[in-house]
Amino acid sequence: MSKAGNSAKTFARNAKGVREVLSMKFSTLAFEGAWHDAFGTPERRGVWLVWGNTGNGKTSFVMQLCKELCRFGRVAYDSLEEGACLTMQNTLKRYNMQDVNRRFLLLDAEPLDELSLRLKRQKAPDFVVIDSFQYTQMTYAQYIKFREQHRNKLLIFISHASGRSPEGRSAKKVAFDASLKIYVEGYRAHSKGRFIGPKGHFDIWPEEAAKYYGEDLND
Template identity: 60%
Template sequence: MARAYSVREVVKMKKNKIPFTGVWQDAFANPESKGVWFIWGQSGNGKTSFMMQLCKELCKHGRVIYDSFEQGTSLSMQETLVRHGMMEVNKRFSLLDREPIDELSERLAKPKSADFVVIDSFQYTGMSLARYREFAGRHRNKLLIFVSHADGNRPGGRTAEKVAYDADQKIFVEGFKAIAKGRFVGPVGEYTIWEDGAKRYWGAKGRTGINATSSHQQ
């Protein structure tokens, strides 16, 4: 039988947080450094750029591994890495070329494996809900970040919707903004990916964004 914890015991538990500062803290506060994040958005809204900016920021706090199921090591991915200056975090960022989930799981089980894991995209993995739960349960000590296609403003597909519901942090990318919808929301609650693009997209709706850390569009 599992142990039951008192309120005092739970409150006193020490949790490792990601010490975001500036625009990152404004958007996402200081979330726990493990668990599940789910990021979704339609093509052409800045999702790829946001992922590169997020990975670059996370490299300040640990090692990142990015399993690219869609682009792999293609020319488009090469250009994305160059455009976002990922050479600056070369020692802390690694890219996998469509590594199957079972092999990725074995990699993550090894000592000194990456702290932050990006899987892009969820639909390309072919994971069932049961397989996702087994994978996430095995790697509770990691921060698992799933990137997803969107159907309108919802994750694409029933399984993706269920995984998003389960996630600790949910981030919807629209109009070059990454909007926090999960358990960790900063005082602003959104991150501007590309300032000019966001102004054009949201201008007619009377919304303003926070300053971007990158002026590149993807």
């Protein structure tokens, strides 16, 4: 077939009319209860960014998120910062992660090139948490390349914070690109916490959060 013929086929495949797009079906996460209240029914692929300041509960929140995601598939947590250490062991115990032993995998500071190979294997994890974005030392261009290589996965990056924003230029760009942005503030394990707002904020004090976010969290 001529180059012109191949080019025409490519354009035909990439172009979709409005009706075609509206009739497309997407695989989603059927969250329930508080998870649904906070995040609705998101697509089960794409990029999420979780950030917050030290001590505000990012790891605690993400571990509970991992446990929820295990209802829908296999989860890999690439602990680039801590690796397999006592602190991580205690976190796994605290959230009874043994309940999802066959669906949850802790990766001991696995480099991104090795993680990329893992995600291309048969029976690869469906969801992957990368802790943290800063430890990957990715540029934004490298992030885009990694994201495109794994378009069928849900990639969840944990980021350090600077004030109330993700730390660093690349992380801020990822926040703009991410389909779900989750800011964690004031969260403590074993508290009567609750999810608040469709924007994916998480806090244990809804009334206090309203002061920060300037919105009616009961809407």
